Amino acid sequence: MTSEAPEGYSGRRAAEIAGITYRQLDYWARTGLVGPSLTQASGSGSRRRYSYRDLLELRAVKSLLDAGIRLELVRGVFEYLTQHLDEDVTRVNLVISGTSVMVRTGEEEIVDLIRHGQGVLNILPLAGVKEQVDARIVELYPEGRSAAETVPAARAAGN
Amino acid sequence: MTSEAPEGYSGRRAAEIAGITYRQLDYWARTGLVGPSLTQASGSGSRRRYSYRDLLELRAVKSLLDAGIRLELVRGVFEYLTQHLDEDVTRVNLVISGTSVMVRTGEEEIVDLIRHGQGVLNILPLAGVKEQVDARIVELYPEGRSAAETVPAARAAGN
DNA sequence: GGCTGGAACTACAACACTGTGACTCTAACC
DNA sequence: GGTTAGAGTCACAGTGTTGTAGTTCCAGCC
Numbered sequence: 001m002t003s004e005a006p007e008g009y010s011g012r013r014a015a016e017i018a019g020i021t022y023r024q025l026d027y028w029a030r031t032g033l034v035g036p037s038l039t040q041a042s043g044s045g046s047r048r049r050y051s052y053r054d055l056l057e058l059r060a061v062k063s064l065l066d067a068g069i070r071l072e073l074v075r076g077v078f079e080y081l082t083q084h085l086d087e088d089v090t091r092v093n094l095v096i097s098g099t100s101v102m103v104r105t106g107e108e109e110i111v112d113l114i115r116h117g118q119g120v121l122n123i124l125p126l127a128g129v130k131e132q133v134d135a136r137i138v139e140l141y142p143e144g145r146s147a148a149e150t151v152p153a154a155r156a157a158g159n
Numbered sequence: 160m161t162s163e164a165p166e167g168y169s170g171r172r173a174a175e176i177a178g179i180t181y182r183q184l185d186y187w188a189r190t191g192l193v194g195p196s197l198t199q200a201s202g203s204g205s206r207r208r209y210s211y212r213d214l215l216e217l218r219a220v221k222s223l224l225d226a227g228i229r230l231e232l233v234r235g236v237f238e239y240l241t242q243h244l245d246e247d248v249t250r251v252n253l254v255i256s257g258t259s260v261m262v263r264t265g266e267e268e269i270v271d272l273i274r275h276g277q278g279v280l281n282i283l284p285l286a287g288v289k290e291q292v293d294a295r296i297v298e299l300y301p302e303g304r305s306a307a308e309t310v311p312a313a314r315a316a317g318n
Numbered sequence: 319g320g321c322t323g324g325a326a327c328t329a330c331a332a333c334a335c336t337g338t339g340a341c342t343c344t345a346a347c348c
Numbered sequence: 349g350g351t352t353a354g355a356g357t358c359a360c361a362g363t364g365t366t367g368t369a370g371t372t373c374c375a376g377c378c
Contacts, residue, residue: 010325010326011326011327012325012326021366022326023365023366024365024366026327026328027364027366041326041327041328043372043373044326044327044328044329044370044371044372044373045325045326045327045328045372045373045374046326046327046372046373048326048327063278063279066278066279067232067255067257067278067280067281068228068229068232068233068235068255069227069228069229069281070227070228070229070363070364071363071364072227072364073226073227074227096226096227098225107270107273107274110270110273111266114252114266114269114282114284115266117284117287118291119222119226119283119287120222120225120226120228120281120282120283121280121281121282121283122227122228122279122281122282123273123280123281123282124280125273125276125277128276128278131277132277169353169354170353171353171354180338181354182338182339183336183337183338185354185355185356186336186337186338189355189356200354200356201345201355202343202345202355203342203343203344203345203354203355203356203357204343204344204345204346204353204354204355205344205346205355206345206353206354206355207354229335229336230335230336230337231335
């Protein structure tokens with residue numbers, strides 16, 4: 001009872017896996033972009049616990065930022081994404097056109113959007129996001145370890 | 160000799176046509192993003208003159224900004240674009256993948272990029288940019304006018 | 319129970335970037 | 349030469365990032 005293995009990932013590990021700084025993670029949690037869905041922070045000294053799904057979101061945000069997209073737009077996207085991101089992340093593309101967001105599987109629809117669209121299209125293949133997160137988990141916490149933190153990682157990688 | 164019709168567009172008109180504020184236009188010119196290619200400013204009281212092509216660039220920047228892309232990335236894109244934007248703007252797509260920029264005509268290549276790309280793709284159909292600029296010129300300076308400023312507009316619209 | 323060390327969140331401040339508004343100044347135009 | 353459009357300058361604000369110091373909680377140990 002004294003040493004229950006904590007579920008999920010601590011803030012620092014989540015940041016490490018997502019490839020962002022801890023300060024970014026903190027800022028994003030504080031401003032409501034991506035927070036820890038397992039345990040919220042409740043004052044100094046408390047601990048945030050991030051789920052595997054949170055890791056995917058963090059990494060997706062990171063990808064969008066790397067692509068030169070303003071955080072402001074990312075916020076709008078994630079209000080949508082949080083509600084519509086199902087478990088079949090593997091072969092879905094996230095499409096942002098202006099202020100509207102879509103999740104699309106086929107390329108044909110996207111070609112249509114390119115043909116008829118007036119504005120800019122931002123396309124993020126979520127499959128790549130998952131790959132990157134999984135690879136990073138394996139890289140940082142190789143399977144041989146018996147520490148509690150690797151358990152949810154292993155479960156998630158096989159998801 | 161005293162009243163030679165000025166070529167191109169004044170700063171304020173360029174801003175008006177591109178749909179940006181004058182302060183933005185000023186800031187962009189000052190920081191080297193998109194400047195007036197006909198006449199540079201040379202101190203207080205001088206005048207900038209923008210070419211039709213400049214208008215396209217201004218509008219393209221505006222489109223990218225509206226799509227939530229950071230100005231920093233736009234700067235990088237335009238270092239490339241300024242050198243590679245030919246006259247067949249009509250059916251070309253500007254594709255930004257990570258830090259690399261491409262100009263692509265066909266959709267097939269883009270589909271390929273979506274399939275194999277790890278990061279985010281930003282796609283801007285330049286045809287739309289030209290349409291918007293032309294429409295805005297007609298809207299603001301209808302063809303019936305005989306003012307000098309409409310002349311380059313008419314020439315450009317037929318380009 | 320109480321002490322102690324470290325992990326991790328919090329508060330505060332500094333900074334760069336991207337503007338925006340107010341104001342000054344001057345080249346262009348009449 | 350007087351007027352004026354428009355470039356220059358300065359101060360400031362919002363966002364996002366980062367660093368640093370402080371605070372709190374938890375675990376391990378006695």
